[in-house]
Amino acid sequence: MKILVTMKRVADPDNANKVKISGDATQVTSEGLEWKPNPFDEYGVEAALRILEDGVGSGKLRGEVVVVTIGPEEVTQQIRQCLAMGADRGILVSGDDDKLDAMIVARTMAKLVEKEQPDLVIMGKQAVDGDSNQASQMLAEILGWPQATFAGHVEAPEDLSSLTVTREVDGGAAKVKVAFPAVLSVDLRIVTPTGVNNNVATGKDYQEGPRYASLRGIMKAKKKPIDKLTLDDLGVDQTLQVRTVSFTQPAARSAGVILETVQELVQKLQDEAKVL
Amino acid sequence: MGNVLIIAQIQDGEVKKATNSTVTFATEVASHIGGTYSILALGDDLSGQSEALAALGAQKVFLAQADGLDNALAERWAPIIEKVVVDGAFQMVVSPASSTGKDVLPRLAARLGAGMASEVVQVAFNDGKLNYTRPMYAGNVNGTVVIDTPIEILTIRPTEFEAFSPTGASPVEKIDVPQAPEILGKIEFLGFEKAESTRPDLAEAGVVVSGGRGLKSGENFKLIEDLADLLGGAVGATRAAVDAGYIHNDFQVGQTGKIVAPDLYFAVGLSGALQHVAGMKSSKVIVAINKDEEAPIFQVSDYGVVADLFKALPELLEEIKKVAK
Known part of the structure; x- marks a missing residue:
């Protein structure tokens, strides 16, 4: 079984309040911030490894995990991070964020799917910079594949013939069973200790969150192949459908008052804010 | 047209x-x-x-x-x-x-x-x-x-x-x-598991009471629920509280969870991570209760109380009950 996982690099999401807008309002810059794999994509890599692993944390996969990204040459570093976690190889499609929209990303992925013929594509449910949450659904439609979005839990039979996915939706959880090939987008809880059950790596729970790379993993990652391609190589239609014409800083909320007692709080809520 | x-x-x-x-x-x-x-x-x-x-x-x-x-x-x-x-x-x-x-x-x-x-x-x-x-x-x-x-x-x-x-x-x-x-x-639809709640829908509630990692356990979320119930409000949580397993993801307020904008928002025992603030900063009135006076949540709240939530919440309940009478 082959799984393609997408990974976008994003400016350190824990410091997203430090991004800056250029003087002409046409660019967001993140100077001084570390680049990291988009957290949801890192969960995607972890989910792919857990689906294929033959024992909890064994690193022995019953198939191949390929990490795919679109970005500048430097994203090689974040791909290596994913390879150090245990993915087998990477593909870097050179591209500039400003010249992409979700549909171009989906079209690019569709071309890669044609080339790689995976059984499953796993994507993070959204990139935490653009916050769009579109590409995986668009990809599924372009390919004519089923989509299981916002997955908080997946279970696979031992023979990996299908996936039963619990989706995080408004008001509860929806359970679907998808046949391969399929597109999966993952939500936060996929990386809880029991987020993935492949009925092989049983008996022990995973650790919370995506795994840390071991020293051995980091050494091995240095030798793993990363293919480099361009959008033109793949023949991707690069017509933008959605353009961001300007960026602005949202109005900040100002800090209010610190009160000494709960009694004072209740009085303020009643008399001043008039919300009680 | x-x-x-x-x-x-x-x-x-x-x-x-x-x-x-x-x-x-x-x-x-x-x-x-x-x-x-x-x-x-x-x-x-x-x-x-x-x-x-x-x-x-x-x-x-x-x-x-x-x-x-x-x-x-x-x-x-x-x-x-x-x-x-x-x-x-x-x-x-x-x-x-x-x-x-x-x-x-x-x-x-x-x-x-x-x-x-x-x-x-x-x-x-x-x-x-x-x-x-x-x-x-x-x-x-x-x-x-x-x-x-x-x-x-x-x-x-x-x-x-x-x-x-x-x-x-x-x-x-x-x-x-x-x-x-x-x-x-x-693709086959196997079923829907409803998150049972007698409280109003988080996305529509006029009052939301959210708890964070400061609650220390799922059981302690009862304190959050009590205040929500007293005010006819909904319960929310931070991603950290969801990660820690205190509460179901359906209650997560934030960038990748629910976006809420109630008339009154209580942020209790939560630091105010960017991710969380993104989901609640349009609330009309924000109240923060946190024992750490440096917590960033105080930068976006209208009223802040620096206090141990385990002491402040029961007091707050009593005080609101008094004025409600």
């Missing part, structure tokens, strides 16, 4: 207020470029919702009714919406940014070859085009986007648009639902 098709949000047999907010958005679009709006609802049986939908001032209400539509599979819904869009020559499709809207509309956009903007919070008209403002980077940047395709697809953030007040009665048309496409052989 541009005619807008609104996808209604129906949950537990109820037309959600988010639908009314989407109607307000559509009236704003019409104020810029003219045109009308219609509403499409999809479900197994919509006879119970037809009247409420017809009261939303639409040119027309379309009902797509067939077995299995309540399951809201994107593979099933997208071709139905596509048919209504094509038959009615609509130039815009908009839905609340509900989990269904987020799941289905990008698939629809790809079917129609249409560009899409997610979680729009504002619409304006400049240089002959509609401009949509949408939060990015966990709400730290607003991007203004334009869509260059003949059909435009949008989800809007309902908290940023007033709910439209019901008026009049629109004509209702039951549409012929196209046959289930072949792809449904590849």
Whole structure:
């Protein structure tokens, strides 16, 4: 079984309040911030490894995990991070964020799917910079594949013939069973200790969150192949459908008052804010 | 002129207020470029919702009714919406940014070859085009986007648009639902597990009480629930509290969880991570209770109390009970 996982690099999401807008309002810059794999994509890599692993944390996969990204040459570093976690190889499609929209990303992925013929594509449910949450659904439609979005839990039979996915939706959880090939987008809880059950790596729970790379993993990652391609190589239609014409800083909320007692709080809520 | 098709949000047999907010958005679009709006609802049986939908001032209400539509599979819904869009020559499709809207509309956009903007919070008209403002980077940047395709697809953030007040009665048309496409052989709906709650819907509640890692355990969330119940409010949580297993993900407020904007928001035992603030900063009044006076949550709250929540919450309950009398 082959799984393609997408990974976008994003400016350190824990410091997203430090991004800056250029003087002409046409660019967001993140100077001084570390680049990291988009957290949801890192969960995607972890989910792919857990689906294929033959024992909890064994690193022995019953198939191949390929990490795919679109970005500048430097994203090689974040791909290596994913390879150090245990993915087998990477593909870097050179591209500039400003010249992409979700549909171009989906079209690019569709071309890669044609080339790689995976059984499953796993994507993070959204990139935490653009916050769009579109590409995986668009990809599924372009390919004519089923989509299981916002997955908080997946279970696979031992023979990996299908996936039963619990989706995080408004008001509860929806359970679907998808046949391969399929597109999966993952939500936060996929990386809880029991987020993935492949009925092989049983008996022990995973650790919370995506795994840390071991020293051995980091050494091995240095030798793993990363293919480099361009959008033109793949023949991707690069017509933008959605353009961001300007960026602005949202109005900040100002800090209010610190009160000494709960009694004072209740009085303020009643008399001043008039919300009680 | 541009005619807008609104996808209604129906949950537990109820037309959600988010639908009314989407109607307000559509009236704003019409104020810029003219045109009308219609509403499409999809479900197994919509006879119970037809009247409420017809009261939303639409040119027309379309009902797509067939077995299995309540399951809201994107593979099933997208071709139905596509048919209504094509038959009615609509130039815009908009839905609340509900989990269904987020799941289905990008698939629809790809079917129609249409560009899409997610979680729009504002619409304006400049240089002959509609401009949509949408939060990015966990709400730290607003991007203004334009869509260059003949059909435009949008989800809007309902908290940023007033709910439209019901008026009049629109004509209702039951549409012929196209046959289930072949792809449904590849995906099977197994069931829906409802997050049981007797409290109001987080996205619609007038009061929200949220707890963070400071609660220290799932059991201690009882303190949060007690305050929510006293005020007839909903319970929320931070991602850290969800990660720690104190509470189900459905209660998560934040960039990647629920976006809320109640009249009164209590942030209890939570530091105010960017990710969380992105989901609640549009609340009218924010109250923070945290024992760490340096916690960033105090930078966005109207009223702060620096105190141990395990002491402050019971006191607060008593005090509110006193004034309620």
